[in-house]
Amino acid sequence: MNRQTKADILRAGIAAPSADNSQPWRFAWSGDDLDLRIDASRSGLVSDTRFVLSDLAAGACLENLIVQGRSLGYAADLQTFPQHDDELWVARIRWRHDPECDQVEPLAGAIQQRHTDRRFPWGGPVTSDTQTRLNTQALQIPGPRLYWPQTPPERKAALKVIRQAETLRFRSPTLHAELFSSIRFAVGWHSVCEEGLAPATLAVEPPMRPLFQMLRRPAMMSMLNRLGAASVLGWRSAWLPIRLSPGLCLLVIPSKARADVLAGGRALQRVWLEATLDGLSVQPYAAAGVLGLGFVSIEPAFQGALSRLGSALCELCESGYGLVFLRLGYARSAPSDRSGRRAPASFGDFP
Numbered sequence: 001m002n003r004q005t006k007a008d009i010l011r012a013g014i015a016a017p018s019a020d021n022s023q024p025w026r027f028a029w030s031g032d033d034l035d036l037r038i039d040a041s042r043s044g045l046v047s048d049t050r051f052v053l054s055d056l057a058a059g060a061c062l063e064n065l066i067v068q069g070r071s072l073g074y075a076a077d078l079q080t081f082p083q084h085d086d087e088l089w090v091a092r093i094r095w096r097h098d099p100e101c102d103q104v105e106p107l108a109g110a111i112q113q114r115h116t117d118r119r120f121p122w123g124g125p126v127t128s129d130t131q132t133r134l135n136t137q138a139l140q141i142p143g144p145r146l147y148w149p150q151t152p153p154e155r156k157a158a159l160k161v162i163r164q165a166e167t168l169r170f171r172s173p174t175l176h177a178e179l180f181s182s183i184r185f186a187v188g189w190h191s192v193c194e195e196g197l198a199p200a201t202l203a204v205e206p207p208m209r210p211l212f213q214m215l216r217r218p219a220m221m222s223m224l225n226r227l228g229a230a231s232v233l234g235w236r237s238a239w240l241p242i243r244l245s246p247g248l249c250l251l252v253i254p255s256k257a258r259a260d261v262l263a264g265g266r267a268l269q270r271v272w273l274e275a276t277l278d279g280l281s282v283q284p285y286a287a288a289g290v291l292g293l294g295f296v297s298i299e300p301a302f303q304g305a306l307s308r309l310g311s312a313l314c315e316l317c318e319s320g321y322g323l324v325f326l327r328l329g330y331a332r333s334a335p336s337d338r339s340g341r342r343a344p345a346s347f348g349d350f351p
Contacts, residue, residue, distance in 0.1 A: 012068035018057035020182035059265020071108035110276040117281035118203035122329025124246025144267035165288035167234030180216040200337040247328030
């Protein structure tokens, strides 16, 4: 495998989504073997307890690597979590040239175009044929599946769970601090940044921007919460855009094991790439699933809410564990502001 091929594969991995654009990946080559590791300096925050968010991002990164490698004529022999006493070592890929991989992998064409779209409303509908294609992509990875709330009661229950989780992010001082620490207010409302979230990517309406920026102060958030601000923010950030969008699905994994979370990230990326090829806009909502798994430790006053969240999610998807909701629809144009990426050399062994 030549240097250009290795570089092309790694650029695809770097383009994967991650929580708050944290990009928690490290790469190391040994001949044609590639190790994917979690970057400890960009992981392990409270919502990333037991590396749930990092494993989810690593799974998306891993699938991008595999898809891009296949499009360049290389098959991947994959070993996940190769060394049990090294919790940061996620996977080893042994690449081999495969004559059967001599045709373009369709999903590879969407890797650089995939993005999060937080605007609303979107048009629709998301047809049954589209749902079938997205379901098929999720099932390419053993274990994960998509659940689609179809009936009004199912959709109402899903909206309630998502709103509760988003509200909790503003009510809990711990989660509030984590949320706002990822937003790079210093770049302003008209620029993007290579790591973290630029305010421009958040789709906050111009009249609301000064107030939103003030919410990063704990004292201000605490005072406004006495007036119900967290509930309003949960309504605005989750309930309203989802209610006005035609499509909603939930990625479900069979267990809480790290291997299944990693597989969930791989399935998520395949679904997202297929949605991109279909012209769909996508916004992920991971808070409900991540908080519902029960690993996150926050203030005792909110532990009951966490427990109820997990129970509601289990009832919603009947079996397994809901991991990430996806809001889907058709936007008239792509968003003008997209999150950037760090320089390739910062991810470790880049050719």
